[in-house]
Amino acid sequence: MPPQSELSFALELARLGGRIALGHFKRNPRRSLKSDGSWVTEADWAVEAQIRLRLARTFPDHNVLGEEEGMTAAGGGPARAGAPTWVIDPIDGTHNYMVGIPVWATLVALRVDEQSIVGVAHAPAIQETYDAGRGLGARLNGEVIRVDEPSSFDRASYFSSGEAAGPSGVGALHHELITRCWRHRGFGDFWGHMLVARGAGHVMLEPELNLWDVAALEPIVEEAGGRISGLDGNAWKKGPCLTTCGSLHDQVLDLARTV
Secondary structure: OOOHHHHHHHHHHHHHHHHHHHHHOOOOOOEEEOOOOOEEEHHHHHHHHHHHHHHHHHOOOOEEEEOOOEEEEOOOOOOOOOOOEEEEEEEEOHHHHHHOOOOOEEEEEEEEOOEEEEEEEEEHHHOEEEEEEOOOEEEEOOEEOOOOOOOOHHHOEEEEOHHHHOOOOOHHHHHHHHHHOOEEEOOOHHHHHHHHHOOOOOEEEEEEEOHHHHOOHHHHHHHOOOEEEOOOOOOOOOEEEEEEOOOOHHHHHHHHHHO
C-alpha cells in the first residue's frame, strides 16, 4: 500500500521542526563549527531534539538518523538492525539560515530496506513545502508538481552549489554544463533539487552530500518524474549527487565520463 500515513506523519515532523527553526531565525542563534568544517546552531540542535522526542513516542521500534546526533533507535539505545529509519536534517542550508537568507528547510524522510519511501522538504521562511510518497506523486504546497523535460542542453537551466566550481572532483563537469546549458544559477542545498522537481530547472549538481541531505529529496524528485543518482548512474550512496528532469540524465552521465 502507498505510505500515506507515514507521509502525513513526516509532514507533521517537518512542520514541527520548521516552527522551531523559524522561531530562532534572524535572532543570531549561537553557532559553532563542527569537526567537518560545517556550521551548527542552537536551532539545529533544538529541531532535531524535538523531532526525536516525537519519534520516540510514536515509533519507538524504528531508528532515527539525524545530522547532529547520528543513528540510534528512536526509543533510545543502539540502532535496530533492519528497522525502518527516519532520516532528519534539522536545517538544510545552515549557512543561509545563519546569515538571514530564507532558503533553508527541515528535511524528513523514512527509509525502508535502504529506499526512501516518503520525503518532505519544509521551507517555512519562503512558505514552500514539498512532499512525496512512493506511488503518491509529488506536491508543492499541496499542488501536484512535474518536471519539465527539454531534449537538449541548450534549452536547459543548470543549478549548482558554489562548491561545484572548487576542488570537488566534479569541477570539469560543472564547467562543461555551464558551457552547454542555456543558463546557470547557483541554487545550492535542497532548493536546487526541488526547482528541478517542480519544472523550474533541469539539472542540479552537488559535489559532496550525506544521507540526511539526500534521503528526503529522492522520492520528491522521482515521483515528479525526475531522476536522482550518483555520477555512476546508480542510486546515490555518498559523494556527488545529480538530479535532472529525466530527459537529460543519461546525457549528463555520458558527459561526466568524458570530461
